[in-house]
Amino acid sequence: MEEMLVSLAEGVREAQQALSAVPAVDAYGRPQPTYHLPYLDFDLQVKVVMQSSPGGRPIARLMPFTAKVAPSSSGSQSTEVSGNIKGRLVAVPPQQGLPLPVLRLTLAQRQAAQPTQQTLLLEAANTAGERLTQQAVELNIDPAASQRLNPGLAWPASLTATRLQQAVVHTDEQGLAQAVLDLGNELPRGALLMVVASIGPVRAQGVVTV
Numbered sequence: 276m277e278e279m280l281v282s283l284a285e286g287v288r289e290a291q292q293a294l295s296a297v298p299a300v301d302a303y304g305r306p307q308p309t310y311h312l313p314y315l316d317f318d319l320q321v322k323v324v325m326q327s328s329p330g331g332r333p334i335a336r337l338m339p340f341t342a343k344v345a346p347s348s349s350g351s352q353s354t355e356v357s358g359n360i361k362g363r364l365v366a367v368p369p370q371q372g373l374p375l376p377v378l379r380l381t382l383a384q385r386q387a388a389q390p391t392q393q394t395l396l397l398e399a400a401n402t403a404g405e406r407l408t409q410q411a412v413e414l415n416i417d418p419a420a421s422q423r424l425n426p427g428l429a430w431p432a433s434l435t436a437t438r439l440q441q442a443v444v445h446t447d448e449q450g451l452a453q454a455v456l457d458l459g460n461e462l463p464r465g466a467l468l469m470v471v472a473s474i475g476p477v478r479a480q481g482v483v484t485v
Contacts, residue, residue, distance in 0.1 A: 279319070284364055287315050291366035309375075315364045322357040374401040378412065380472045380479035383453075391459070393483050397444065397452040397472055406450030413473045414439050414454050417480075420469040424482065431461045437468070437485075458485050 294310040327333040376399060383394035395414070399407040416439065422430045436459020444452040456470060466485040471478055 283315065283317060287312065287364045287366050312366045314366070317360075317362055317364070319360045320357065321360055322355050325354040325356075374403040374405070376401050376407060376410075376474045376477045378472055378474050378477050378479040380470070380481040382481055382483060391457060393456040393458060395454045395456060395470060395472070395481060397446070397454065397479075399446045399450045399452070399474065406446075406448075407474075408446055408448050408450055410446045410450070410474060412444050412446065412452055414442060414444065415471050415473075416456075417469040417471050420471075420480075421467065424467040424469060428463070428466060434461055435459065437461055439470075456483060458483070 291312050294312060297307065297309065324336045325333055326336070379398040381396045381398075383396050385393055397412055399410045399412060401407060416434065416437070418430070418434070422428070436457065438457055438459070440455040440457060444454050446452045456468075458468075462468070462485045464485060468483045468485060470481045470483055472481075473479075
């Protein structure tokens with residue numbers, strides 16, 4: 276009986292592991308659907324066999340209902356009681372059951388008085404719809420992705436004047452944050468620049484036109 280229950284539990288665990296193998300985010304850091312096996316209810320018919328012999332201690336055995344009991348030896352007694360064992364096995368959901376972060380990056384309208392500065396607007400929540408407050412968000416320029424957006428453009432070896440004023444920002448009580456990107460003169464007008472915001476593996480991207 277113990278082996279049967281262990282086998283059931285192992286089956287639930289292996290099934291959930293297969294479902295959890297789906298990455299939580301795609302190649303662009305966007306959350307993907309996750310799957311969870313909620314529970315497995317079981318109802319096992321069993322019987323308890325009590326065997327005793329003169330001068331010996333009674334022995335109780337729990338076994339499947341269909342199991343056959345060996346005939347009692349001379350002078351021994353055997354009593355059977357049948358019943359049901361019911362239970363529920365619960366699998367641990369992906370991410371330990373915690374909702375995944377959802378990050379959004381948008382570009383504010385550039386001010387005519389500051390044409391070389393681009394304000395980045397960030398919004399952090401989770402898949403349960405809750406705002407993420409005081410959440411650290413990392414910001415980076417992605418040179419490789421930016422080069423792919425500008426085929427034929429001679430990309431500078433390094434960006435010195437084009438930089439983010441903040442490498443990490445924290446969201447406020449509304450789950451919002453801002454950062455500023457300085458646009459230098461290393462890139463020609465009209466070039467495209469990829470900016471990436473991330474919370475762990477979850478990412479959001481924005482394309483800024485120089």
